[in-house]
Amino acid sequence: MSMTDVLAAADIKNAVGAFAAADSFNHKKFFELVGLKKKSVDDVKKVFHILDQDRSGFIEEDELKLVLKGFTPDGRALSDKETKTLLAAGDKDGDGKIGVDEFTTLVAES
Numbered sequence: 257m258s259m260t261d262v263l264a265a266a267d268i269k270n271a272v273g274a275f276a277a278a279d280s281f282n283h284k285k286f287f288e289l290v291g292l293k294k295k296s297v298d299d300v301k302k303v304f305h306i307l308d309q310d311r312s313g314f315i316e317e318d319e320l321k322l323v324l325k326g327f328t329p330d331g332r333a334l335s336d337k338e339t340k341t342l343l344a345a346g347d348k349d350g351d352g353k354i355g356v357d358e359f360t361t362l363v364a365e366s
């Protein structure tokens with residue numbers, strides 16, 4: 257399973273390119289541009305499992321930092337500030353990582 261099995265390559269390129277500048281990342285706009293908001297919950301879960309690179313069942317802070325690279329190797333790493341902002345938005349139960357239900361909620365409420 258790769259990102260382009262779920263999302264259009266052109267949308268990924270466009271979405272990642274939109275946040276190329278340092279500290280410009282906005283997850284709400286990103287999920288919209290990349291086409292994830294229009295996807296079914298099952299598809300959003302597929303994306304979650306791709307981003308969970310070590311298959312721990314959670315997206316931890318180190319995986320979150322590389323979230324754009326999870327969509328395409330051309331993506332940049334998020335800054336520590338962007339990573340913390342994204343984690344705070346998605347980590348509803350405060351355990352310091354994002355579970356699959358937290359991820360689908362984060363995308364849905366974006």
Ligand SMILES: [Ca+2]
Pocket residue numbers: 308309310311312313314315316319
């Ligand atoms: Ca993980």
